[in-house]
Structure formats: structure tokens, C-alpha cells
Amino acid sequence: MAHLDTGEGVKHEPNVVPMIDIMLVLLIIFMIVTPVIAAGFQAQMPQGRNISPREEDQGDIVLGIDRDGKYFLDPGTGKISPVCPLGSTEATCNQDQRLQELLTELYANRIKDKILYFKADQNLEYGRIEEAVQIARLSGVRVLAAVTEELRERSGFLGRIRR
Template identity: 35%
Template sequence: MKRKDRRNRRRPMAEINVVPYIDVMMVLLVIFMVTAPLINQGVKLDLPQAQAKPQPSEERPPVVIHIDQFGDIYLDLGDASPEPVDQRQLFERLESALAGAADVQVMLRADESVSYGRIVDAMVAAQAAGAPSVGLVTQPPLEETP
């Protein structure tokens, strides 16, 4: 009998101790929970719905930012033809146009070949100038004729 007891004592354990793994998992979870909100950066946008209807015309025309295929920016305040501006001038003129009225719409009209970064730069300038939202101007798709 002594021999049997010795064999049973020397058998390796078949269980895995998971307590250290749970501790590591909890630490990683806390790290991800703390860092996730810090990673989020972006521009606040109100994107149009897929079946968007045209905006009703208001008394005051919207401010329109035009970006042509070369990346040049033009600002149309509704009182004259669009005039070319750089990024700093865009911010300053938008800030002065939006200072007096909170109901002014800001619309962005860009050529489809313009880089995404250029469009985001214009949106950031509009947001910094005080625009509550920036609308994107699009053309409805052409219907195919049979």
C-alpha cells in the first residue's frame, strides 16, 4: 500500500491556475477603458441621410465653402461671387459671418477629386469659427435611361 500512495502523490496536477490570467485581463481592461476616450478625435458633423430632401430656402442664404479640383478654397457669403481664401482667411471670415447669427447654415461643396484631408481642414476651420454643423452639398445621381 505504501507504494500506491507514493505513486498517487507524485502524479502531476491536471488543473490550470487561472487566477494570474484573470489579474492580467483586468489590468488590460482598465488600460483600454482609460485610453479609448483619449484616442477618439474628429470633427462633429451632421451627415445627410441617404434619401435626403433639398433644404427649404430661408431668408438668409447659407455660407458655402467651395473647394475646386486643385484644392483651392473659395468662400461664398451669399452677398457676392465666391472669393479665393486660404485656411487662415477662411477661419477669420467664417468667424465674422457666424458671430452675429446662430441660424446661418454652413455648406461645403467640393470636387470629387479633392483629397479627404483638404475637406477635413475646411470642416475644422468652420467648426472652430463657430459653425454648429457643416452640410455637404451633393448632386443627385443621374437616372439611367433604358
């Protein structure tokens, strides 16, 4: 018997087309599902628990931000005051610029330490906190210390479990 050789032998390469099809289908599924999962995610900030609370020193500089995003500063005197005077508007007082001026002035000749204690409302958007951190860094602050409120004991069933 005659055998005709057509030049086509056994192929030694794997057929990757079905694998690519499956990967594309999985990619499309993940692209559709991921935004749905991320949209329902709510992050809760952790509550701080001070076992031994630290007393504030007379020279500690404290920056506070309320829920409206307004800055308050204690320049180490123990007296907290708003960065912009009460009744001023954004047109008359730029909070970010004023805060940078005050912090630069406070930290310019400070030898002891360059720590800024930072308090912020827990309902404040993180973007506003990040802006304040950047302003502090530009003003010469070397260390930022977050100040937490003391965790209040709960009454009832949950309060007994957490003790």
C-alpha cells in the same frame, strides 16, 4: 508489493503550450494578410439622390472646395468667389487662415443660424475636407450641412434597372 510515492500525481492543470503556439501562428498570419487586404480597398463616395431638392435661400453661406483643394465662398449673396484672390500664391495668401478670418467675420454677429453648407469635389482627399471642417468649427459654425449633386440618370441597361 511496495508502492513508491514520488510525489507526482495526476496533473490537474491543462497544458496551454500547444494553444499558445497555435494563437501565435494565427497572429502572424493575420499580421501578414491584413495590410495586403487593406491596400487593395477602394472606397467610393455615395451618390446623393434628392427626391425634393431644397432651394437655396438668399442668406445661405456656402463653402466649396475644388479638386485642387482651393476654397470658394458664397457669403449669402449668391455670388461665389475664391477665398484668396486669383493669381495669389501660398506665400502671399494662406487659404486656411483667410478662410477662418472670413467665416469668423460672417458668423460673429449672425443670429439667424450658424449653418455652413459644404460642397466638395468628389475626387478630393478626405484630409482636406477634415481641415476645412476644423476651420469652420473654430470660426463659430455650429452645423455643417453637406450638399450633394443630383444623381444623373444613366442610359442603357443599368439606367433601366435603377429607375
